[in-house]
Amino acid sequence: MPQRELAGDASHARPHLHALPGGEDGGRDKSSDGHVLIDMPERQDAEDPLRAGLRAAVEGPTSTAEREAAGGVKPGRGRALWAAAWPKLAAVALALALWELVVLSGWRPEYVLPGPGAVLARLWTDLLAGDIGVAAAITMKRALLGYAIALVTGVGLGLVLARVKVLRTAAGSLLTGLQTMPSVAWFPLAILLFQLSEAAILAVVVLGAAPSIAIGLLTSTDQVPPLLVRAGKVMGARGLALYRHIIIPAALPGFVAGLKQGWAFAWRSLMAGELLVIIGHAPSIGVRLQFSRELSDAEGLLAWMLVVMALGVLVDGLVFGALERKIREGRGLTAEHA
Amino acid sequence: MSAALPHAPLSLLSPSSTPVALRLDGVTKRHGAGGDAVVALDTMSFTVKKGEFVCVVGASGCGKSTMLNLVAGLDTPSAGKVTVAGERPALMFQESALFPWLSVEENVAFPLQMQGLSRKARAARVAELLRLVHLEKFAHRRPHELSGGMKQRVALARALAQQAELLLMDEPFAALDAMMRDHLHSELEALWQKTGLTVVFVTHNVREAVRLGDRVLLLSSRPGRLVAEYQVDLDRPRRIESPEVARMARTITDRLLEAARAAA
Ligand SMILES: Nc1ncnc2c1ncn2[C@@H]1O[C@H](COP(=O)(O)OP(=O)(O)O)[C@@H](O)[C@H]1O
Ligand SMILES: [Mg+2]
Numbered sequence: 001m002p003q004r005e006l007a008g009d010a011s012h013a014r015p016h017l018h019a020l021p022g023g024e025d026g027g028r029d030k031s032s033d034g035h036v037l038i039d040m041p042e043r044q045d046a047e048d049p050l051r052a053g054l055r056a057a058v059e060g061p062t063s064t065a066e067r068e069a070a071g072g073v074k075p076g077r078g079r080a081l082w083a084a085a086w087p088k089l090a091a092v093a094l095a096l097a098l099w100e101l102v103v104l105s106g107w108r109p110e111y112v113l114p115g116p117g118a119v120l121a122r123l124w125t126d127l128l129a130g131d132i133g134v135a136a137a138i139t140m141k142r143a144l145l146g147y148a149i150a151l152v153t154g155v156g157l158g159l160v161l162a163r164v165k166v167l168r169t170a171a172g173s174l175l176t177g178l179q180t181m182p183s184v185a186w187f188p189l190a191i192l193l194f195q196l197s198e199a200a201i202l203a204v205v206v207l208g209a210a211p212s213i214a215i216g217l218l219t220s221t222d223q224v225p226p227l228l229v230r231a232g233k234v235m236g237a238r239g240l241a242l243y244r245h246i247i248i249p250a251a252l253p254g255f256v257a258g259l260k261q262g263w264a265f266a267w268r269s270l271m272a273g274e275l276l277v278i279i280g281h282a283p284s285i286g287v288r289l290q291f292s293r294e295l296s297d298a299e300g301l302l303a304w305m306l307v308v309m310a311l312g313v314l315v316d317g318l319v320f321g322a323l324e325r326k327i328r329e330g331r332g333l334t335a336e337h338a
Numbered sequence: 339m340s341a342a343l344p345h346a347p348l349s350l351l352s353p354s355s356t357p358v359a360l361r362l363d364g365v366t367k368r369h370g371a372g373g374d375a376v377v378a379l380d381t382m383s384f385t386v387k388k389g390e391f392v393c394v395v396g397a398s399g400c401g402k403s404t405m406l407n408l409v410a411g412l413d414t415p416s417a418g419k420v421t422v423a424g425e426r427p428a429l430m431f432q433e434s435a436l437f438p439w440l441s442v443e444e445n446v447a448f449p450l451q452m453q454g455l456s457r458k459a460r461a462a463r464v465a466e467l468l469r470l471v472h473l474e475k476f477a478h479r480r481p482h483e484l485s486g487g488m489k490q491r492v493a494l495a496r497a498l499a500q501q502a503e504l505l506l507m508d509e510p511f512a513a514l515d516a517m518m519r520d521h522l523h524s525e526l527e528a529l530w531q532k533t534g535l536t537v538v539f540v541t542h543n544v545r546e547a548v549r550l551g552d553r554v555l556l557l558s559s560r561p562g563r564l565v566a567e568y569q570v571d572l573d574r575p576r577r578i579e580s581p582e583v584a585r586m587a588r589t590i591t592d593r594l595l596e597a598a599r600a601a602a
Contacts, residue, residue, distance in 0.1 A: 231435040234410050235500060236426060236452035245448070249439045331438040332482025 114299045123303040138284040146205030147266045154213025183208035183269035187276050201273035208269030209262040216258010220251035260320035267312050359536035360386040365418035378404040380561035391537045393551030401562025402540040406506045427504040428497040432512050434489035436481040443477040449500040467495040487518040507539045545587040549578040558597040565597050
């Protein structure tokens with residue numbers, strides 16, 4: 001190998017310092033015995049205006065960060081809220097108008113299909129009377145308990161399957177089968193096993209939600225970019241630290257999507273359960289729906305249906321939607337198709 | 339886990355008694371097994387001295403990334419030995435590989451966190467590193483808010499944070515436009531001169547290799563073999579469009595084409 005010979009002597013004079021030059025010696029290289037090396041091309045630490053200009057020219061227009069730093073305006077909070085809210089309000093208004101039209105067309109008599117005005121009025125009186133609060137409390141308590149159990153079992157199952165390859169191969173398709181099975185189909189068996197009880201309802205809620213949560217965890221960990229895992233390993237993240245600092249945060253968006261789907265399944269299973277498994281002393285939303293039908297109380301029936309819809313949307317949007325949005329925005333994953 | 343690392347502690351000195359930062363001894367790497375195994379690297383041997391800037395060029399698919407992965411300890415050689423001085427080398431990828439859930443500052447702090455540094459000690463080092471790559475104003479941004487060039491500078495700061503003696507770079511500027519690349523060449527060269535790092539820089543751009551390297555290693559394709567080695571005795575700082583760089587790049591490119599013809 002030819003002997004290395006570099007012009008400028010810079011590299012020969014270069015000390016093998018492993019620490020970067022600290023602030024106190026002002027960027028000037030010192031050898032270990034403290035004498036200052038002067039034969040090195042001095043580099044200014046302060047920003048060279050030419051370089052700054054170049055960077056501005058190259059990056060300025062492309063980076064949102066610099067654009068904002070340059071004094072771009074962010075829309076006000078109230079305006080943003082209105083921008084998000086008005087399409088939803090318009091959609092609700094449109095749906096109510098269509099409903100009213102169907103009623104006005106005389107397709108069905110009003111005692112079978114009442115209009116939105118009557119139903120909303122009924123909703124209001126039931127709300128004031130406290131019926132809705134009581135029923136919603138019973139139903140939401142079941143939903144939360146069932147979902148909590150589903151969360152624990154789903155995450156546990158997902159973790160075990162993610163770690164043990166053989167189990168994954170064996171149980172993977174079974175899990176998909178469980179997820180695609182309509183949860184109502186479980187009720188006959190659940191009733192046989194647990195009679196008409198809270199346990200029967202909870203069992204089906206868990207069976208409905210847990211597979212989605214487990215599958216969400218599995219697919220989201222599968223989809224962690226290998227590049228990020230390699231980057232983590234190079235920087236010394238191994239074993240548990242690799243899971244804690246790389247795999248879990250990288251998998252988070254997919255995992256939350258699984259949680260959200262799990263909630264949708266839990267809510268559906270719960271409604272089916274409350275209609276099929278009537279427990280007399282617990283006037284849940286399902287029980288109220290069923291009673292309204294038996295009493296041919298169409299106004300009440302529709303009012304309670306609105307309650308079901310509102311609760312589902314509320315949890316989905318306020319809990320999972322907000323969580324998802326926060327995660328996605330933090331990573332720049334928000335869709336930009338206008 | 340440490341048993342799986344292919345590194346042996348280095349107590350070797352080169353013949354000229356300059357300390358050695360990296361040595362490959364007859365390193366072979368096969369991907370896959372049996373009939374459809376790909377020999378990505380074939381009995382490759384070379385030495386990199388401490389403080390040296392070595393560029394590795396070769397057509398894409400010739401095993402450059404495979405070689406860096408072996409040196410970084412992300413993979414083990416099928417035969418031969420990789421010897422690295424000091425701690426785990428730092429590795430910078432073509433894509434920045436920044437963690438999207440962390441801010442710029444937290445990304446740069448990551449290797450320090452893995453080394454068990456306190457939050458306070460991390461903050462001081464990170465501020466210093468961000469100043470070094472001129473991104474101190476962007477400490478609290480998320481990676482998606484940065485341009486490609488800025489991302490690579492954060493990745494560079496993060497790699498430097500590791501305090502490794504050996505910095506491995508896998509086509510780090512390949513995805514950037516020419517102007518940004520020129521700019522980062524100067525920054526990298528200045529940083530290297532300032533810190534005394536050893537750099538192994540992989541690229542398929544011959545001019546870039548001549549612009550940056552003390553030495554250029556040329557790899558052939560399928561299987562990847564070391565076919566030639568060039569000492570670059572040009573004054574620094576160099577300019578990528580200078581006639582000297584162009585002339586030397588032409589020589590190396592000719593040799594590269596010759597190797598490609600021989601392989602075909
Ligand atoms: N994990 C892998 N499994 C199988 N083949 C691989 C793998 N990684 C790389 N290869 C093959 O090894 C060869 C060298 O790849 P690589 O090191 O990525 O080349 P370069 O970085 O020079 O473009 C290529 O032919 C590639 O297809
Ligand atoms: Mg490569």
